[in-house]
Amino acid sequence: MLIHHTIAAQRAALRGRAPIAFVPTMGNLHEGHLALVRQARAAAGPDGQVVCSIFVNRLQFAPHEDFDRYPRTLERDCALLREAGCDHVFAPDEAELYPEPQGYKVQPPSALADILEGHFRPGFFTGVCTVVAKLFHIVQPHIAVFGKKDYQQLMVIRRMVAQMALPIEILGGETLRNAQGLALSSRNGYLSDEQREQALLLSRTLRDMLQRHAAGAALEETEAWAMAQLSAAGWAPDYMVLRRQHDLGTPAAGDALVALGAAKLGNTRLIDNIEGRGA
Structure with a gap:
């Protein structure tokens, strides 16, 4: 090399x-x-x-x-x-x-x-x-x-x-994750051991957003729920949204979706996303 x-x-x-x-x-x-x-x-x-x-x-x-x-x-x-x-x-x-x-x-x-x-x-x-x-x-x-x-x-x-x-x-x-499901990131090095455990909430919430929307929850309701989940756990979320995969536009029925989120845990800003099928 x-x-x-x-x-x-x-x-x-x-x-x-x-x-x-x-x-x-x-x-x-x-x-x-x-x-x-x-x-x-x-x-x-x-x-x-x-x-x-x-x-x-x-x-x-x-x-x-x-x-x-x-x-x-x-x-x-x-x-x-x-x-x-x-x-x-x-x-x-x-x-x-x-x-x-x-x-x-x-x-x-x-x-x-x-x-x-x-x-x-x-x-x-x-x-x-x-x-x-x-x-x-x-x-x-x-x-x-x-x-x-x-x-x-x-x-x-x-x-x-x-x-x-x-x-x-x-x-x-494809996004690589550790055994617990945390997306690998250079900024994970800023997290304490306790924060690494807490950081799993981001990917879990993104998955839950897709499941809730597939079960019939409205888009705005799902996004507001996700923001509240992170805020209640001490995070400072920037966005937790569901968007169309192909252009990040507001999804319509049947669109392939991606749940995207960005939030600060302590002083470290983490991002993640999960792809899913449309409702």
């Missing part, structure tokens, strides 16, 4: 190589990330190249968020990636990827990007789309893999690739 810290080195290493499967990350890797790398390995085939980027992207953090304390664990991450079948790690520093202020940015449509996560984190998806577009231009992958845990992000990236006519197949990786 080769590690590249400059754009020129990464491009040179991939010149003439195909197919290329790409997994962009911010590092501090866990088994969920590694599953995406293995998915990329399978998609690329034995003769393909698997690239994983590690870059903590300032553009997608608001001033009050955890950019400075986000864990940087490059040496450990590289060891894990080597075992997972990665061929190249692209790990630029900020001056390499943003040598001057990034004045040109990718602005996704507000109908998709300014709801849910985009509503509570203004500018988040502009930051995501800008860095991903830049990484796509550097790596020039044929395949890119993103986790379904960041459900809205996966949808935003898919739409960007389609509208920009980029020759990249976007694959979604």
